[in-house]
Amino acid sequence: MSEHADLDQDRFDLAPGDEAADGSHAQGTGGYVIGLVLALLLTGASFAVAGSGVIWGPAIPAALLALAVAQMGVHLVFFLHITTGPDNTNNVLALAFGVLMVLLVIGGSVWIMAHLNHNMMPMSEMMKRLG
């Protein structure tokens, strides 16, 4: 990426999507190939886990979630080049805030609605009392 005319200006920060020029991880096409292979492996594992009986039934959702999070991590590192390097601090902090919001929204909704369902009067009972 040394072609960027303004690279010498940016010794402290890296744009999301840009690769570090110091060769700290796989560069150029190689990085994308590694990412593709890892993503294919994880996708294949997800479909295999869901489609066959290799994993105990009730554990399948947890396994699928773990594989999905792993694959999102692979995409972030090898395709979007979001790393933990010092030149990526701003990008990672923004990502951390996004992940926090996503967890609050999904986790909070599931949590609250599960409790609502649990405490709600069954529909048939409600109809009886109203009628």
Place this chain on the structure above:
Amino acid sequence: MTGATASPGAPGAPASQADPHRIGHGGNHHQDEATGHGEGGPASKRIVVAYGFWIFLLSDIIMFSVFFAAYAVLGGETAGGPTGGQLFEMWRVALETACLLASSFTAGLSSVAASRRQMVPTQIWLAVTGLLGLVFLVLEVQEFAGLVAQGAGPSRSAFLSAFFALVGCHGLHVTAGLLWLGTMMAQILFFGFAPNIMRRFLCFNLFWHALDIIWVGVFSIVYLMGAHG
């Protein structure tokens, strides 16, 4: 950002008084007083633009998380209608996943080619990316049409409303991405690898990769979990 040196509260006051603790300024070795000119000087436009687009993508992902939350809450409310296990075709989901993953890879190859200023490989990889995205979209539209035809449209149950909202929203994003891809190819062809075109291209690549990240959540949570449970 012109005229950013004077604070609005104290017009004409020296910058040292307006900002006595030099917040946002990195020490005295740098003489530039303009806002945002911290240690190491101002970031290049490429970094500022890509960072802003990264913030947009994260907010877009937060919007998707609301659709995911709705689906997680309503996924079991089939109102006596068909369940995901009865409706979803695994071969179609696998093919859609393969198309989107391969298109994310080819988009990356086009960005590598563009950083090396190679016009023909850039355009070829972008065209392949677009074709794969188009195949994905055709598969999805076929699936939606088939569901509506067998009476499993979005108005059938809360589960199907949440399903069409989530997957349809992702499909709309892919459609927008394809339009962007087409204009991107034309701009690179006509204007070459100019800095402003390359900034847009960087943002497009981020957008396309982010769509694939969201699809990972869709096929894992909606299709694979839905087909299983």
